[in-house]
Amino acid sequence: MLKIGNISLPEFPLLLAPMEDVSDPPFRRLCKMHGADLMYSEFISSEGLIRDAIKSRKKLDIFDYERPVGIQIFGGDEEAMALSAKIVETVEPDLVDINFGCPVKKVVCKGAGAGVLKDIDLMVRLTKAVVRSTHLPVTVKTRLGWDNASINIDEVAERLQETGIKALTIHARTRAQMYKGHADWEHISRIKQNPNIEIPIFGNGDIDSPEKALEYKGKYACDGMMIGRAAIGYPWIFNEIKHFFETGTLLRKPTISERLEAVRQHAEWSAEWKGEKTGLLEMRQHYSNYFRGIPHFKDFKRRFLEVFTLIEMEGLIAETAAFYQENEFSER
Structure with a gap:
């Protein structure tokens, strides 16, 4: 202690x-x-x-x-x-x-x-x-x-x-x-x-x-x-x-699903604390970091940057999850 x-x-x-x-x-x-x-x-x-x-x-x-x-x-x-x-x-x-x-x-x-x-x-x-x-x-x-x-x-x-x-x-x-x-x-x-x-x-x-x-x-x-x-x-x-x-062993890296859940939580709490518009605007700096190294995220990133409401955010997260699940990309 x-x-x-x-x-x-x-x-x-x-x-x-x-x-x-x-x-x-x-x-x-x-x-x-x-x-x-x-x-x-x-x-x-x-x-x-x-x-x-x-x-x-x-x-x-x-x-x-x-x-x-x-x-x-x-x-x-x-x-x-x-x-x-x-x-x-x-x-x-x-x-x-x-x-x-x-x-x-x-x-x-x-x-x-x-x-x-x-x-x-x-x-x-x-x-x-x-x-x-x-x-x-x-x-x-x-x-x-x-x-x-x-x-x-x-x-x-x-x-x-x-x-x-x-x-x-x-x-x-x-x-x-x-x-x-x-x-x-x-x-x-x-x-x-x-x-x-x-x-x-x-x-x-x-x-x-x-x-x-x-x-x-x-x-x-x-x-x-x-x-x-x-x-x-x-x-x-x-x-x-x-x-x-x-x-002395490494934990597995967060899956794409876990990364998306972290983004959802972060966005929700940001909107709650700062207001929806400001909270989601200020989330923009974080997306690239959450998905660094994840294949094919570039197009999704552009769309995340255009999100202005939590409802839109929920829909885009669901779509992103479905894309990676459907294409069976390794979650690393």
Whole structure:
């Protein structure tokens, strides 16, 4: 059993990464069903929360079936971060997470996300402000450093632990790498070997298969793993990894019928949460991921993109299922 504050998790938990425009309640619900142990909201601007911005407030929606769940905030102003943590508290998540890792230019230019990696003293002040303002456990997600010439994760880990955070997730890339190149987990291994580090350290970056997850678990000795892009359109990855850890054998891949059922659930929950029109419009980014590698899906994808009601969606799913059943395509 692993603890983050008063939150009990499995011995080696698998976390769903906070991903903008992806990690919303419908997607989190699917990932929870398929084995995710801890999930985070999309990241939320501290300034947006204080301004009462509708989009920011909507991201505070959490539901009991997805617990434990954390709300992730970002910003570069101590007072705003402290106040936003108090606002987050009102919806009663299980923890508050601080984003010091987002590499996107519009975030970095505001001195937030990975932009804070250039100023560790500021990072510490921002973190202290959040820790002091809430009774909830506070965690942090960050990167190795700004670029290869300024990797500072060793100092960051020690100093953030001193602020009172309860866990640290390290995306094993620099900001300069964005999401490209190789995630270097050797840095995570070094942090774990530091006798001064007592909080759980979670690794993130490049985990896209059960085999790699097991290899990295043994090689780098982290306390758990956060999975991001590999879960988009493939929530089954969490249970696949757990099964491989336990048995050394691979679960069969989801069938076409199971993929279609996941799309149906995702679309239904999206429509319920966002409204039918918006929910189905925002589903468009997911179809290619759900059916990656499935033969002859191109024509169906075009039609899925033209669906605007749940009734149309149900009909198209039934037609798609019938096509693959009739033509006896292997379900892989």
